[in-house]
Amino acid sequence: KQEVTQIPAALSVPEGENLVLNCSFTDSAIYNLQWFRQDPGKGLTSLLLIQSSQREQTSGRLNASLDKSSGRSTLYIAASQPGDSATYLCAVETSGSRLTFGEGTQLTVNP
């Protein structure tokens, strides 16, 4: 059974800092890994999708890496802003188009 773990569970940083969120998964037989953002009480917004054959993806201030063999991914956020405050979720897609999510990292960026 696939399990996804995210560390840390919560993170509070001052504005402007660079930060790294971590995600690990137990079964390397994945099709892709995705990072999502969820604002309180809202749905999910897709940030980055990394196919299993890829090593990283970048979008603006965000960079996600994938090491499938070790079952790890990181999300790097550069020059954090208060608007980045949200819960960040990591999810892996396995057979049957099933997404398995981590518990998330709650990020607070203080002005």
Next chain:
Amino acid sequence: EAGVTQSPTHLIKTRGQQVTLRCSPISGHTSVYWYQQALGLGLQFLLWYDEGEERNRGNFPPRFSGRQFPNYSSELNVNALELEDSALYLCASSLEAGATSTDTQYFGPGTRLTVL
């Protein structure tokens, strides 16, 4: 282009009742997914529909069921509601599904169900 829409946004029911949640995918998307986000349990995969057929199911009892219509919209039905069914129910859609998919799942805003 309109995103994934869900209705209703909020719902309050009592134990034992039945509920139907609705989802309209992004135009052109044929796959619809349902997830449950209960407090303390994280996001759990419920169901996947593609081209009108149920393709995969998460670890939920049979009282959770659904269907997908010819226009690719979908309903999630929950019978005999229990207190622990209180959760945010999220619907997602994608252009294609399976091992060759390069398309992410796009999520709707969710339906908040409270069971009293």
